[in-house]
Amino acid sequence: MARHLITSAIPYINGIKHLGNLVGSQLPADLFARFQRARGEEVLFLCATDEHGTPAELAAAKAGKPVAEYCAEMWEVQAKIAEGFRLSFDHFGRSSSEQNKQLTQHFAGRLYEAGLIEEVDDEQIYSVADGRFLPDRYVEGTCPNCGFESARGDQCDNCTKQLDPVDLINPYSTISGSTDLEMRKTKHLHLRQSKMRDDLNAWIDSKSDWPVLTTSIAKKWLNDGDGLQDRGITRDLNWGVPVKRGSEDWPGMEGKVFYVWFDAPIEYIACAKEWTDATGQDDAAWERWWRTDKGAEDVTYTQFMGKDNVPFHTLSFPVTILGSGEPWKLVDYIKGLNYLNYDGGQFSTSRGRGVFMDQALEILPSDYWRWWLLSHTPESSDSEFTWENFQQSVNKDLADVLGNFVSRVTKFCRSKFSEAVPEGGTWGAQEEALIAELTTRLAAYEQHMNAMEIRKSTGELRAIWVAGNEYLQSAAPWSTFKEDPAQAAAQVRLALNLIRFYAVLSSPFIPDASDTLMDALNSEDWSWPTDVKAALETLGAGHAFAVPDNVFRKVTDEEREDWETRFSGTRD
Ligand SMILES: [Zn+2]
Secondary structure: EEEEEEEEOOOOOOOOEEHHHHHHHHHHHHHHHHHHHHHHOOOEEEEEEEEEEEHHHHHHHHOOOOOHHHHHHOOOOOOOHHHOOOOOOOOOOOOOHHHHHHHHHHHHHHHHOOOOEEEEEEEEEEEEEOOOOHHHHEEEOOOOOOOOEEEEEOEEOOOOOOOOHHHHHEEEEEOOOOOEEEEEEEEEEEEEEHHHHHHHHHHHHHHOOOOOOHHHHHHHHOOOOOOOOEEEEEEEOOOOOOOEOOOOOOOOOOOOEOOHHHHHHHHHHHHHHHHHHHHHOHHHHHHHHHOOOOOHHHEEEEEEEEHHHHHHHHHHHHHHHHHHOOOOOOOEEEEEEOEEEEOOOOOOOOOOOOHHHHHHHHHOHHHHHHHHHHOOOOOOOOOOOOHHHHHHHHHHHHHHHHHHHHHHHHHHHHHHOOOEEOOOOOOOHHHHHHHHHHHHHHHHHHHHHHHHHHHHHHHHHHHHHHHHHHHHHHHHHHHHHOOOOHHHHHOOOOOOOOHHHHHHHOOOOOEEEEHHHHHHHHHOOOOOOOOOHHHHHOOOOEEEEOOOOOOOOOOOOHEEEEHHHOOOOOOO
16 A cells, blocks of 8 residues: 655635635645545645734734634634535644644754754844834835835745845835835844755756656746845744744744744644644654654655745755754655636635635535536646636536436436346447446546646546446447347446446545435445456446436526626625
8 A cells, every 4th residue: 555645735824715726736635635545545635724924914903803813713714615625634734733833943943953044133124103023024015026016025926036025125014004114133043045955956856757847946946046045934023933943942032933934834744743633643643654764764745736835845845854854754746736817817815806715615516616626727837717618617527428427327227127236138349348448548547647637637537427428329228128128237237337437436526426426326335446347347236226316417607697797806
């Protein structure tokens, strides 16, 4: 049995995410986790909320709540929505956990001992009007790289360049709008990433199987201009992990916290400990996933994330891991994803443009969204959501191809035989041809899924559904029945078994529909097919089933028009 550690980029705590966020990491990660579990592999699938930093403080202030209370509430909201989309995390943690606090302080201590953390007398922007320093998003201004006028202090949303607040041109406070800002001295810690540049280059060069999107982004940050820069990892804030070296105080760093981007990826590890603590297991149970000296040497670790997160996962977090000098598990494969756009523009959280995860579940069950999003995963380039495409894809793939097959087969069997798998007849050339095609397609499907080629996987799964329809059309048991009922019985028996075959193969994409099909078939045999012929003989003659209700319904033109208008902007 292979062992797969899988993490999704952790969503930020401030508010409900849109469908672009969902397909940008959590959903593809869930697909991969479900596929590996379905094949009997051992999986630990982790995700969490990213809770520190200025955006959480700003959002809490806007909501009129203490930041800790705000985060706890928003974690509940996000956890519930994740459940609604059937995201099958083994644990959904929180970066503000005690476990992450301790581990972050531990790593800082190790990095300091290794000479990779430097104490720097920094100059930071201080707002005279607000009486405080203005880290990250507490200051905005013009991007020195692209000229975008509302670049945030930590990153430009337009060109994705990571920034320091002092880089901004014409800066102003986002608390008061004041431009009465001055530079004041304050002590900070810098992570000496530049010292690790050669190690990182060698490590990334060894990853010849990574997507070009991932390695090209990493190489750009490593080598462009003056190469990888050292980075401040502390902030003058209250909300966050207090700066310590392991369990010891850090002289001169009182009242400061680690920068959110330092502690957030460490939560991938801490989340595993949260999981074992929550389930009453000992530390060995999570360490066997994360420590190569404690059992993790045979683990394959895969991370999923949007392209904007790639620099942190290919550079900053590996500096933390490698620099600690401890045998932590490094990522084996990074699946970086492009963006999903919305109807001719971008999703916009601030303008409420596009479909948000809670709204999506209010209008249709999660499988409809899962199928459309995964079949349009932005892999090689950005992709676009349009309602017309959504309607077409759902109606054709789910209702016409899969749903219709299930309905025709089960209803025909009920009307001509009974609500049990019929007996009699034998397979002929048509059935052998179908088995041969399915065998080839199953192998291709598995290969694409293992390689996380999501669109190719979707195409293959769809082709597997189509093959069943084509078989049914050409075998035509409703005609066969008139002359040779036994032969029609053999055809229907195969078709009923195909429904189980489809339920098992489709479960990583549309888990609820797969459950519905298995319930209707009165089967709990989820075993992944290794031999198609044997798999299509699983349900023997006499096995009782029920005709399921409409598994998928169609999206009407009226609904499509209504939703187009409703989600065009200005939420609430
Ligand atoms: Zn910019």
